[in-house]
Amino acid sequence: MQEPAIKVDELTKxxxxxxxxxxxxxxxxxxxxxxxxxxxxxxxxxxxxxPGEMVGFLGPNGAGKTTTLKxxxxxxxxxSGAASVLGFTPHLRRQEFLRSFTLVMGQxxxxxxxLPAMETFLVNQxxxxxxxxxxxxxxxxxVALLELSPYLDKPVRNLSLGERMRAExxxxxxxxxxxxxxxxxxxxxxxxxxxxxxxxxTDYNERHQATVLLTSHYMTDVAELTRRVIVIDHGRxxxxxxxxxxxxxxxxxxxxxxxxxxxxxxxxxxxxxDVVKTDxxxxxxxxRRNATKETAARMLSELPIEDIAIEEPEIxxxxxxxxxxx
Amino acid sequence: xxxxxxALLRAHIGIGLAYRTRLTVWVLTSLFPLLLMSVWLAVVxxxxxxxxxxxxxxxxxYAAAALLWHTTTSFLIWTWDSDFRSGDFSFKxxxxxxxxxxxxxxxxxxxxxxxxxxxxxxxxxxxxxPALHYELDLxxxxxxxxxGLTGFLLxxxxxxxxxxxxxxxxxxxxxxxLWWGMGAFLSGWVAPLPLMPPIVEATGRWMPFxxxxxxxLELLLGRLDGAEIARSFAVTAGWIGIFLLxxxxxxxxxxxxxxxxxx
Numbered sequence: 351m352q353e354p355a356i357k358v359d360e361l362t363k364x365x366x367x368x369x370x371x372x373x374x375x376x377x378x379x380x381x382x383x384x385x386x387x388x389x390x391x392x393x394x395x396x397x398x399x400x401p402g403e404m405v406g407f408l409g410p411n412g413a414g415k416t417t418t419l420k421x422x423x424x425x426x427x428x429x430s431g432a433a434s435v436l437g438f439t440p441h442l443r444r445q446e447f448l449r450s451f452t453l454v455m456g457q458x459x460x461x462x463x464x465l466p467a468m469e470t471f472l473v474n475q476x477x478x479x480x481x482x483x484x485x486x487x488x489x490x491x492x493v494a495l496l497e498l499s500p501y502l503d504k505p506v507r508n509l510s511l512g513e514r515m516r517a518e519x520x521x522x523x524x525x526x527x528x529x530x531x532x533x534x535x536x537x538x539x540x541x542x543x544x545x546x547x548x549x550x551x552t553d554y555n556e557r558h559q560a561t562v563l564l565t566s567h568y569m570t571d572v573a574e575l576t577r578r579v580i581v582i583d584h585g586r587x588x589x590x591x592x593x594x595x596x597x598x599x600x601x602x603x604x605x606x607x608x609x610x611x612x613x614x615x616x617x618x619x620x621x622x623x624d625v626v627k628t629d630x631x632x633x634x635x636x637x638r639r640n641a642t643k644e645t646a647a648r649m650l651s652e653l654p655i656e657d658i659a660i661e662e663p664e665i666x667x668x669x670x671x672x673x674x675x676x
Numbered sequence: 677x678x679x680x681x682x683a684l685l686r687a688h689i690g691i692g693l694a695y696r697t698r699l700t701v702w703v704l705t706s707l708f709p710l711l712l713m714s715v716w717l718a719v720v721x722x723x724x725x726x727x728x729x730x731x732x733x734x735x736x737x738y739a740a741a742a743l744l745w746h747t748t749t750s751f752l753i754w755t756w757d758s759d760f761r762s763g764d765f766s767f768k769x770x771x772x773x774x775x776x777x778x779x780x781x782x783x784x785x786x787x788x789x790x791x792x793x794x795x796x797x798x799x800x801x802x803x804x805x806p807a808l809h810y811e812l813d814l815x816x817x818x819x820x821x822x823x824g825l826t827g828f829l830l831x832x833x834x835x836x837x838x839x840x841x842x843x844x845x846x847x848x849x850x851x852x853x854l855w856w857g858m859g860a861f862l863s864g865w866v867a868p869l870p871l872m873p874p875i876v877e878a879t880g881r882w883m884p885f886x887x888x889x890x891x892x893l894e895l896l897l898g899r900l901d902g903a904e905i906a907r908s909f910a911v912t913a914g915w916i917g918i919f920l921l922x923x924x925x926x927x928x929x930x931x932x933x934x935x936x937x938x939x
Contacts, residue, residue, distance in 0.1 A: 365935060425766050425936040441907055441932075448772035460767040464694035469687050476683035477773045505694070 353437065354398035355529055355561040356422065360431035363392040363417050363585075391417040393585035401528075402559040404551075406566070406576035406593070410673055414585040415565045416455075419531045422563070423453040435529055449478055451529035452522040456537030459518040461506045467517035468502045471524055478525035485524065486496065492520040495550050512543030519547065523554065530554075532564040536571055548574050569665040581672055588672060593665070600671045601663045603636040606646060609657040622649055680773055681781055688785025702746075703793055712866065727871050733897060735807040740896050741889065743798050745865075746790040748824055748888035748924050750831040752779050755841040757849040776836060776923075783832050784823055790904055809894055819905060820895045826890025826912045833916055834884055837923040843930025853866030859883070864890020870899070881908070884915035 354477030370376060371386040392414040399405050409415050420426040422433055424440035424447065433440055438447035460673045475485045493499050496516040501509055509517065515535070523530075535551070536544040548571060555562055566572055572579060572593070579596055581589040589596055606623065622645050623637035637645045642660060649655055693701065716734045728739075756779065759765040768775040802808045812820065835852065836928060842848040860866050863875065863885035869877045880886050891908045894900050900908070 420936045422767075423770060425769055427932045427934075443769070445772045448770065453770055457761075458763055458767075460770075462691060464691050465687060469690060473680075473683045473687050474771075476679040477771050479679070494720065 355401040356399040357434040359396050361395045362430045364429045365389045384434050390585045395587050404562040404576045406579040408573040409582045413583045452527040453531040454522045454535050456534035466503045472520045474524050488524050495531050512539050532560045573665050597668050600668050602639050604639050604642045605661040606635045607659045608633050611654040611656050684781035685785050688782045692786050692789040709738045709741040732807045743794050747787050749829040750835040752835040753839045753849050754850045760842045820892050823892040823895050830887045830916050833919040837919040840926035840930050843933045859885035887912040
C-alpha cells in the first residue's frame with residue numbers, strides 16, 4: 351500500500367467571529383462591547399487520498415470545503431488535528447512543500463491584473479526556479495492544451511472570465527505540482543470553457559499522475575472528473591466513497607424512460623412504479639433500485655414498449671438528498 | 677533569489693507604467709513639500725534667516741525633499757492591508773518566496789520609475805534655478821544616496837513590522853498612519869529638525885523617521901560633520917535591526933491567526 355498523498359486526521363478549524371446585528375443601535379452597542387462567536391468551520395474531519403487519485407469534495411456553501419483546502423495548502427493553521435500533504439505538514443510552509451502543490455480558486459486569481467499573463471508565467475518561473483528548458487516545454491504544453499496563444503500578450507484585465515481561468519490554470523501548473531487543490535475551477539465559465547478546463551484536468555492527471563482534490567457546485571465536473579467523492583456539511587464528514595455508492599445509499603430508486611407504440615393509461619403505468627411524467631406515449635417512472643431489472647422485464651412483456659432506458663438519478667438530486675437528510 | 681528579484685522588479689515596473697494618468701498624478705504629489713517651502717520663504721522674507729537658514733537653504737532643502745518623499749516613503753502597508761482584505765495575501769503566501777521579498781520588490785519597482793522621472797527633473801531644475809545649491813564632493817553625494825537608500829529600507833521594514841498587526845486587527849493601516857503622523861514632526865518633513873525646539877530635535881535624531889528625510893537632506897546641504905553622519909547611520913542601522921526583529925517575531929506569532937478571508 352502506497353503512502354497517501356493527502357492524509358487528514360481529525361482536522362478541526364474554528365474561527366472566532368465578531369457578531370453584529372443590523373441597525374444603528376446594535377452598531378453603537380457593538381462599538382463598546384464586542385460579541386464574538388466560535389464558528390466550527392471544520393470539525394474533526396478525517397480522510398486520506400492516494401497518489402494520482404482525483405477526488406470530488408462536495409458540500410453546500412459554508413460546509414467547510416474551502417477551509418479544509420486552505421488548511422491543506424498551509425494558509426490556515428488547524429485548531430486541532432493533523433494534516434499531511436506529500437509527507438509535509440502544510441502549515442509549516444516548507445519551501446519544498448510550496449513547490450509541490452497548487453491551489454486554484456475559481457473566484458480569485460494570482461495573475462498580475464495589469465500585465466499580460468506571460469509576465470506572471472515568467473515571475474513564477476523565477477520563483478519556482480523552473481529551469482529554462484523545462485519552462486519552455488511546460489509552457490508550450492499548457493499553451494497548446496489550454497489554447498492560450500491568442501491571449502498571452504493581452505493584459506489580464508482585458509481577458510474574458512474563461513480566458514482568464516485558463517491562464518490562471520497555466521500559471522498554477524507551470525511548476526508541475528504533484529497535488530492540485532481546485533476550488534470551484536469552473537465557476538462562472540460557459541459550457542464550452544468549462545468542458546475545456548475539465549478535459550485539461552483529466553489530461554494533466556493522466557500525464558503527471560497528479561493527485562487532485564476538487565470542489566465544485568457543478569455536478570458535471572464531479573461526475574466527469576472523479577469516481578470518489580467526499581461529502582462534508584457543517585464541517586463534518588458525511589460520506590466518503592464511490593460516487594455510485596453515494597447514489598445507491600441516498601437514492602433508493604432508478605429512472606426508467608419508456609416510449610410506447612400506443613397510449614397507455616397513467617393508472618396502468620402506476621402499477622410498475624411512481625410515474626414522474628407521461629404524455630400517454632412516453633413516460634418517466636421511478637422504480638425501486640433492487641427491483642429495476644424485474645420491473646423492466648415486466649414492462650417489456652406487458653406494455654407496448656418501443657424503447658426503454660434505465661438511468662441513474664441526476665447527481666444534483668443525490669447531493670440534495672444527502673443534505674436534506676441532515 | 678536574484679532571478680526572482682529580477683522577474684518581480686520587471687513585473688512591478690510594468691504595473692507602475694501601466695497607467696500613465698495615475699503615474700502623472702502620483703508624481704505631481706511631489707509638489708506637497710514645495711507648499712511647506714513657501715511657508716518658510718514667507719517667514720524668511722518677513723523676519724530674515726531662521727536660525728541660519730536663508731531662502732536658498734529652504735529652496736534646496738524642499739526641492740530635494742520632493743524627490744525623497746517619493747523615493748523613500750513606503751506605501752507598503754496600504755498594499756498589505758488591501759491584500760489582507762481581498763485575499764491576495766494568500767497568493768503571496770502560497771508561493772515559495774517569503775512575502776517580505778514580494779513586497780520589497782514591489783516597493784523597489786515603483787521607486788525605480790519615480791527615480792527615472794524625478795532625478796533628471798531635479799538635476800534640470802538645479803541647473804536652471806540659481807537658488808538651488810548642492811555643493812558636495814563625490815563622497816558627499818555617495819553618502820547622501822546611501823543615506824536615502826538605507827532610509828528607504830528602514831521605512832519598508834518599519835511598515836512591514838506594522839503591517840503584521842493585520843494578523844490581529846484590520847486597522848494596521850490606521851495605526852501606522854498615527855505613528856507616521858507623529859513621525860512627520862520628527863523626520864524633518866514639516867520643518868528641518870535644526871529649526872525645531874531643542875527637545876524635538878534631540879528626540880528626532882534618535883527616532884527612525886529622520887533616517888529617510890532629515891538625515892539625507894542635511895547631508896545634501898553639507899550641514900553634518902563626520903561624527904554626526906556616523907551616528908545617524910548607526911541609528912538607521914539600529915532601527916532596521918529592531919524592526920526586522922519585530923517583524924519576524926510578530927510574523928511568527930501572527931501567521932497562526934491568519935484567516936485567509938476573501939476566497
